[in-house]
Amino acid sequence: MSNIPVFLPYFTDEEMDIAREALELRWLGPGSYVKEFEQKLADFIGIAPWQVVAVNTGTSAVHLGLELCSVGAGDEVITPSFNNISDIQMIRALGAQPVFCDVKEDTLTIDPDKFEDLITEKTKAIICIDYGCALSDFDAVKKIADRHSVPVLYDAAHSFGSSYDGKKIGSFGDVVTFSFDPVKNITCIDGGAVIVRDEDQGQRLRHMRLLGQEQNQAVLDQNQRGWRYDVTGPGYRYHLANLHGAIGIQQMNKIDDIYANRQRMFDTYDRALEGIDGIVKPVKNAADIMPFIYVIRVLGGQREAFMAYLAENGVDTGIHWQPNHGFTLFKDCRRGDLSVTDMIGDQIVTLPSYPELQDDQVEFIAQVIKNFFKQKAAA
Ligand SMILES: Cc1ncc(COP(=O)(O)O)c(C=O)c1O
Numbered sequence: 074m075s076n077i078p079v080f081l082p083y084f085t086d087e088e089m090d091i092a093r094e095a096l097e098l099r100w101l102g103p104g105s106y107v108k109e110f111e112q113k114l115a116d117f118i119g120i121a122p123w124q125v126v127a128v129n130t131g132t133s134a135v136h137l138g139l140e141l142c143s144v145g146a147g148d149e150v151i152t153p154s155f156n157n158i159s160d161i162q163m164i165r166a167l168g169a170q171p172v173f174c175d176v177k178e179d180t181l182t183i184d185p186d187k188f189e190d191l192i193t194e195k196t197k198a199i200i201c202i203d204y205g206c207a208l209s210d211f212d213a214v215k216k217i218a219d220r221h222s223v224p225v226l227y228d229a230a231h232s233f234g235s236s237y238d239g240k241k242i243g244s245f246g247d248v249v250t251f252s253f254d255p256v257k258n259i260t261c262i263d264g265g266a267v268i269v270r271d272e273d274q275g276q277r278l279r280h281m282r283l284l285g286q287e288q289n290q291a292v293l294d295q296n297q298r299g300w301r302y303d304v305t306g307p308g309y310r311y312h313l314a315n316l317h318g319a320i321g322i323q324q325m326n327k328i329d330d331i332y333a334n335r336q337r338m339f340d341t342y343d344r345a346l347e348g349i350d351g352i353v354k355p356v357k358n359a360a361d362i363m364p365f366i367y368v369i370r371v372l373g374g375q376r377e378a379f380m381a382y383l384a385e386n387g388v389d390t391g392i393h394w395q396p397n398h399g400f401t402l403f404k405d406c407r408r409g410d411l412s413v414t415d416m417i418g419d420q421i422v423t424l425p426s427y428p429e430l431q432d433d434q435v436e437f438i439a440q441v442i443k444n445f446f447k448q449k450a451a452a
Contacts, residue, residue: 077389100296108322145168153174205365209256277306280305281308282420342439351446
């Protein structure tokens with residue numbers, strides 16, 4: 074029997090049906106499904122459709138978001154070192170330098186008390202990300218950033234479907250990015266979105282995602298394209314494919330179901346892992362969070378043995394993430410205190426996290442974890 078995987082995309086007949094429909098349409102580029110997906114995202118978040126620009130990955134979304142912040146060669150961008158490699162590579166792709174900040178020990182999100190000292194006249198943006206089942210202190214980050222007139226790029230790859238102070242993630246912040254990659258709260262196979270508040274920025278993004286071509290969006294939305302256009306700015310091939318938009322539509326149709334299952338997953342883990350010495354459970358720091366990955370911390374330098382034991386006993390686990398200042402390419406991006414990042418970087422373990430994970434599977438995983446510590450104690 075194969076192990077319980079870390080991730081499993083939640084596909085049912087609806088995704089299969091719409092994928093067939095989208096393929097039979099034989100319009101594979103950006104088109105009507107993408108437009109409908111953007112409309113669904115806008116309705117769900119409670120914003121205007123022009124504010125949502127769907128792209129092919131969350132990485133592209135971050136790249137375009139950094140462009141909107143005017144990040145370029147020689148600039149600096151402050152980001153947690155404890156972040157997905159994609160953000161760091163996109164900073165670098167623009168010729169800018171990542172400057173690594175530490176995270177808070179409870180939420181593992183950027184520590185607002187530690188990044189102000191990192192701001193210099195070269196700082197062009199601050200990346201604030203949510204993590205796992207926790208939201209960042211966005212307001213605190215924004216307040217400090219505003220004091221220095223530095224824009225905040227809010228990378229909400231982990232928190233689609235959650236709310237902060239009663240406001241849906243995506244409904245506040247100047248530039249917000251989402252990822253809909255294979256393992257995220259909803260998936261388009263691969264996809265992402267940039268959310269903006271300024272109409273000109275929305276227009277710019279629509280052109281940038283299509284190689285800078287100033288196409289008429291209304292024409293593209295009808296599965297057609299124009300053969301005459303101007304190009305006045307940079308561009309990339311970052312549009313979302315129609316097929317992927319179609320999958321996104323069906324994921325949005327069952328968003329309540331996904332939400333309920335992810336809540337159930339979190340609550341069951343939370344109960345089943347109660348009172349185990351040697352681990353720290355994740356926090357869910359708001360009432361309305363759609364739990365993403367369930368990441369525990371394994372204490373006492375036992376992480377590798379823990380992961381090996383779980384794998385031998387039927388449970389796959391993951392690591393999100395290795396801190397970026399440990400990578401050869403980014404060694405020189407460390408500036409301030411990263412003591413929390415250094416500590417948790419060797420402790421974090423992602424347990425299986427997906428909507429179809431059953432309660433009895435979570436109980437089983439918890440039992441395997443208890444057995445690990447029992448045999449350690451007996452050794
Ligand atoms: C915080 C964060 N930002 C950006 C990305 C990149 O998204 P994608 O995988 O869709 O390119 C990820 C992916 O896991 C992520 O976790």
